[in-house]
Amino acid sequence: MSQIVRTTQQWQGLDRSHHMHPFTDPRDLNKKGTRVITRAEGVYIWDSEGNKILDGMAGLWCVAVGYGRQELIDAANEQLKTLPYYNSFFQTSTPSQIELSHVLSELTPPGLNRFFFTNSGSEANDTVIRLARYYWKLRGQPTKRTFIGRKFGYHGSTVATSSLSGMAPMHDQDHELLPHFAHIVHPHWYTQGGDLSREEFGLQAARELEKKILELGADNVAAFIGEPCQGAGGGIDPPSTYWPEIQRICKKYDVLLVADEVICGFGRTGEWFGSHTYGIEPDFMPMAKGLSSGYLPIGAVAIHDRIFEVLSEGGKMIHHGFTYSGHPAACAVALANIALIKKEGLVERVKSDIAPYFRATLQQMADAHPIVGELRGVGLIGAVQLVSDKANRTVLPPTHEAPIKAREFAIQNNLIMRPAGLQSLVVAPPLVITRTQVDELVDKMKRSLDQTA
Numbered sequence: 001m002s003q004i005v006r007t008t009q010q011w012q013g014l015d016r017s018h019h020m021h022p023f024t025d026p027r028d029l030n031k032k033g034t035r036v037i038t039r040a041e042g043v044y045i046w047d048s049e050g051n052k053i054l055d056g057m058a059g060l061w062c063v064a065v066g067y068g069r070q071e072l073i074d075a076a077n078e079q080l081k082t083l084p085y086y087n088s089f090f091q092t093s094t095p096s097q098i099e100l101s102h103v104l105s106e107l108t109p110p111g112l113n114r115f116f117f118t119n120s121g122s123e124a125n126d127t128v129i130r131l132a133r134y135y136w137k138l139r140g141q142p143t144k145r146t147f148i149g150r151k152f153g154y155h156g157s158t159v160a161t162s163s164l165s166g167m168a169p170m171h172d173q174d175h176e177l178l179p180h181f182a183h184i185v186h187p188h189w190y191t192q193g194g195d196l197s198r199e200e201f202g203l204q205a206a207r208e209l210e211k212k213i214l215e216l217g218a219d220n221v222a223a224f225i226g227e228p229c230q231g232a233g234g235g236i237d238p239p240s241t242y243w244p245e246i247q248r249i250c251k252k253y254d255v256l257l258v259a260d261e262v263i264c265g266f267g268r269t270g271e272w273f274g275s276h277t278y279g280i281e282p283d284f285m286p287m288a289k290g291l292s293s294g295y296l297p298i299g300a301v302a303i304h305d306r307i308f309e310v311l312s313e314g315g316k317m318i319h320h321g322f323t324y325s326g327h328p329a330a331c332a333v334a335l336a337n338i339a340l341i342k343k344e345g346l347v348e349r350v351k352s353d354i355a356p357y358f359r360a361t362l363q364q365m366a367d368a369h370p371i372v373g374e375l376r377g378v379g380l381i382g383a384v385q386l387v388s389d390k391a392n393r394t395v396l397p398p399t400h401e402a403p404i405k406a407r408e409f410a411i412q413n414n415l416i417m418r419p420a421g422l423q424s425l426v427v428a429p430p431l432v433i434t435r436t437q438v439d440e441l442v443d444k445m446k447r448s449l450d451q452t453a
């Protein structure tokens with residue numbers, strides 16, 4: 001590919017004619033043309049016009065170790081030379097699949113010792129849906145099929161995971177939800193807490209799960225799913241009372257608990273997983289993104305021993321899998337990525353050094369800025385809530401264009417940040433970002449918000 005050289009206009013022309021983009025209004029591309037990203041290094045990307053842009057989103061929350069890491073490139077090369085492909089269907093395995101499942105079992109919370117590989121976070125969540133329903137069938141409770149998610153939750157873009165997600169525009173586009181999917185409120189104190197303290201509101205929001213289970217009948221509910229800190233929904237970090245109460249309710253009604261770690265996993269929250277940060281004890285833990293830092297596509301589902309035991313005692317083949325489940329090169333890259341995170345102490349660095357600095361710097365900007373109501377998130381997830389009235393906690397209406405405008409100004413200022421749910425803007429940079437680069441990120445974010453105000 002690198003030998004093909006075209007002008008930006010030529011790329012844009014071909015893109016306009018032949019390429020359909022995910023999560024994009026095609027009319028925008030007709031107006032402006034796509035931005036062509038041609039290379040990357042560290043926390044920066046470059047476009048075809050030579051602009052050097054600070055990637056405040058680590059790609060799509062995934063490039064944990066930063067761009068251009070030779071260890072990951074070498075791991076892919078070596079694996080592709082030795083064994084470019086083999087699968088794990090029908091009683092075969094490859095060394096990198098086996099090693100990766102072993103290494104992951106040492107990082108995940110107790111009991112999560114079994115790993116099913118996928119190519120993406122969406123496939124990981126689809127896998128959870130299928131396995132959880134099969135689990136209940138084997139337990140003699142086939143009516144336990146419904147998954148309860150949350151508003152503004154994001155779990156993927158497949159037919160099933162778009163219903164599992166709580167994103168209204170996705171449901172709208174599909175006409176309706178698939179059967180056996182339901183949603184409860186997102187734990188966002190700023191817009192819904194009223195006069196309650198954060199902790200009181202955390203309990204109240206969690207108890208919506210109990211109400212929903214009773215409404216549907218516990219005999220019909222397979223699982224509850226939530227991101228430890230909601231990412232695309234707007235960096236919604238729940239009050240400290242929330243997850244313990246969710247955990248209690250799931251146990252009480254025999255409902256499985258799924259922690260979607262696709263964004264939170266691999267250090268972003270300052271622990272290996274968001275479940276560690278919030279003390280969640282899940283039955284299933286889907287993961288992707290930071291697993292390979294996005295260098296090659298891979299996802300996985302961590303499965304609790306007690307679930308796997310039932311699945312494996314079904315006495316039948318498990319009819320589920322993807323040709324590229326556990327692709328050897330993707331597994332090799334994931335292993336190199338995890339080794340690098342360990343070698344450089346990135347999880348500890350997030351927790352005790354760079355995330356506290358990142359949060360303090362963003363907080364200072366958020367406190368002073370007239371259109372920012374609050375800073376949300378955890379670790380290296382930072383979301384600022386756009387408001388029309390800071391004193392009264394009045395957020396912008398859902399159709400307001402300010403977040404899109406702010407993103408456009410940010411690009412002009414050579415920063416990638418993105419609009420997220422609840423009219424907020426989010427940044428989630430690579431874990432290797434330095435303090436000087438955090439300053440640059442927050443300066444550029446502030447300038448873009450000033451231009452938007």
Ligand code: PLP
Nearest residue numbers: 120121122154155156260262263
């Ligand atoms: N789950 C969460 C929490 C996500 O943020 C995403 C993607 O952003 C997904 C699942 C879907 O992952 P993918 O885009 O790899 O299919």
